[in-house]
Amino acid sequence: MKYLSSIGKALISLLALFIIYNQVDFKLTMDSFRSLDPIYLVLSVVILIMQALIASLRWNIVLNSLKIAITYLSALKIFSMGLFFNQILPSSIGGDSVRGYLIYKKGNGVRESIKSVLIDRVIGLIILMLIAMIALIASGELIPDSSSTSKILLITLIFPLVLSLVLFLDKFKRFFPNWKYIDEIFSILNVIRRQIFSIKPGGYLIVISIIAHSMTVLVIYLLSLGMGAGLSLDGAFIIVPISTLVMVLPISISGWGIREGTMIVGMGYLGIAAESALAISLLYGILVLLVALPGGFIWMMSGRNRSIISEIKSKNEEMNL
Numbered sequence: 001m002k003y004l005s006s007i008g009k010a011l012i013s014l015l016a017l018f019i020i021y022n023q024v025d026f027k028l029t030m031d032s033f034r035s036l037d038p039i040y041l042v043l044s045v046v047i048l049i050m051q052a053l054i055a056s057l058r059w060n061i062v063l064n065s066l067k068i069a070i071t072y073l074s075a076l077k078i079f080s081m082g083l084f085f086n087q088i089l090p091s092s093i094g095g096d097s098v099r100g101y102l103i104y105k106k107g108n109g110v111r112e113s114i115k116s117v118l119i120d121r122v123i124g125l126i127i128l129m130l131i132a133m134i135a136l137i138a139s140g141e142l143i144p145d146s147s148s149t150s151k152i153l154l155i156t157l158i159f160p161l162v163l164s165l166v167l168f169l170d171k172f173k174r175f176f177p178n179w180k181y182i183d184e185i186f187s188i189l190n191v192i193r194r195q196i197f198s199i200k201p202g203g204y205l206i207v208i209s210i211i212a213h214s215m216t217v218l219v220i221y222l223l224s225l226g227m228g229a230g231l232s233l234d235g236a237f238i239i240v241p242i243s244t245l246v247m248v249l250p251i252s253i254s255g256w257g258i259r260e261g262t263m264i265v266g267m268g269y270l271g272i273a274a275e276s277a278l279a280i281s282l283l284y285g286i287l288v289l290l291v292a293l294p295g296g297f298i299w300m301m302s303g304r305n306r307s308i309i310s311e312i313k314s315k316n317e318e319m320n321l
Helices: 004-023 026-034 038-065 072-088 095-105 110-137 146-175 182-196 199-227 233-248 258-269 274-301 307-319
Strands: none
Touching (some): 038 199, 182 199, 199 233
């Protein structure tokens, strides 16, 4: 039973890719790959590496705000291993579990270690939702179709409600009297709210998150530019944050298939051919995997090898997570 979730995610990714493959001219997709200017490929890799460095800095700030003393270099090493496991593990024991566990192994409390990862994730998600909401509001001129505009307006109205729910859910504690771990969830939300609405570290976390998410947009734009797909930078700022939000849903393996589908649909509204959108999305996924590989090397050099997986499983079972 414990493998059903992983199998389900794999099937969803494969099914989505299979459907897409049968809906596009794959020869034209391969032509897009071959037409890519290598300069844009190199620039994209450099930006993704810088993005990892900046994202690890955000986590390091969160760790320090929780009184977890760790240097940026140590946080970067652990963050890199987390990126690697995010790409290779289809199960619920992914990169976040690895990050939390390795912080715990450095002598920190289990719950504080888990909090650091969750707070980092949720802050990044909140800023991503804000960027997506602003992009949707500004998308009217780029997406002239009236039916699409009404859908965009509906989604735009939903985003503030979701953000408010995430930030202030603990204010409705009386409605969740007997939920397991609810006190821990409310505690995390309280910390997130304090951090976001503070000048320090809140200001730093917001700026870093905006930069990190903008780098994803820039990479997609550069890949499009290198392939001559015709995606504008403002168009990328509309499509990419929404696609990234959809990828967050835990229904596929590292977003494969789901990312390609949303990219094709989103870029289609902007007049980008499905074959070009597919090539951009696939190449982006490959580059993310490539940038994550050094984390695997760090993991192997750490001497932990495969034992870390069984250790995390045992700790999860012990905590009944």
